[in-house]
Amino acid sequence: MSFGKGKVIAVMGGSGCGKTTLLRLIGGALKPTRGEVRIDGQVIHELDINGLYAMRRKMGMLFQFGALFTDMSVYDNVAFQMHEHTDLPEEIIRDLVMMKLHAVGLRGTHELMPAELSGGMARRVALARTVALDPMLILYDEPFAGLDPISLSVVGQLIRKLNDALGATSVVVTHDVQESLKIVDYVYFIAEGVIVAEGTPAEIIASDKPFVHQFVHGEMDGPIPFHYPATSSYAQDLGVNV
């Protein structure tokens, strides 16, 4: 699996197939039992803690429900990494925060607390925080989960625009086929820990592979079965003699 510079890549697959694990491996939160994750020429699991933290400063991650710091205002959330990792004067930090919030359309919320935001707004603030230090690699963990159609479209467009504006690379782990196919350059499908299909959105839509077809069209049954395997037959469970 490789993620080229400037690209937005989707990683899709059913629940429990290893998508979030992949993000954790990229972020260095987990060590691989086999293989390696290489970013900008460096093998992540071979880095010491200082090296890993230095690498993470070049990354951003958007969590499924935003993971905003609930005891801080929107402004402080976006400014968090700037306060932690830079010696910039507060006036500059303020300008940068306002620019980031403006980019996600929420400059007017800078004094609000996370509890005062809707789910979609919280996700956009988290997106502004994710790109606060202009990362070269942005990881998205289910960025569309639980959003209404408008918020979903807004977040999708922002992912694309921010990636292009920063010249970064984005890895989007998602279930949302329709929304992600609109914005990504390439798609990987994972099942049971291995890549089962890959291609551009056009190739994916045209694919006749059963797994891809079932996933893209949301079919109930297929390679991913509707019924969880049972040890006894349905008739036996109902006590019916056949």
Added chain:
Amino acid sequence: MPIARSLRAVGQRSIKAVWRIGFAARFLAMTLFYSGTSFRRFQLIVKETFSSGVMSLIIILVAGMFVGMVIGLQGYETLKRYGSESALGSLVALSLVRELGPVLAALLFASRAGSAMTAEIGLMKATEQITAMEMMAVNPIARVVAPRFWAGVIFMPLLAAMFSAMGVFGGYVVGVVLIGVDEGSFWSQMQSTVDFQHDVMNGVIKSFVFGVAVTAIALFEGFDAPPTAEGVSGATTRTVVQSSLAILMLDFILTAFMFSGA
């Protein structure tokens, strides 16, 4: 094979307990190791001091006042039998400064601020805020845990001192104002019997030790809480129970060292 199953369960619990003790020790060592970062950014400690210490002031002051009033009332009834009502000031002050101030203030601090610390950190973990911080290359032990630890440790002796001061005032109100014990004897007896080094400073040392125990338990339980609603509620309960027992046990040990034979 019920015996084998029981043995296996005991073994598993023992391993889990030992693992938790090891993790707790490592957690405390990491907290101390990263404390320098907190002291370099002292405003983080000040912020936590406000939320855990200053917000506990009301309960500490009210409880101290009532405890002092009760000691005044009970002490007067007992001392009257021996014609020693004038020693009421000594009784109130020594009880509070040596024992009740540090112990009760720590118990109240564990219930009010310790449980809040555990719930806050547990929820931060459950909502991925701790993971988000790590992914932003910010060490959560240095940024979240260490400032709270030092806020608790620094403020605990101050809370105990305020508890004792309010208690003495409560004892004065009941003994002198309401019952009519001689005001001069009340204060002069107190002044002559309470030794700053032996009584006051030992009380301060006790409350400092309790502060370390309560905040360390509260922070560890929060950090180790399973990221679920049940996990956080269980961790909060454990904080109050373990902190209370630790305070009482440490109090006995410290009292034995400080005051036995004195």
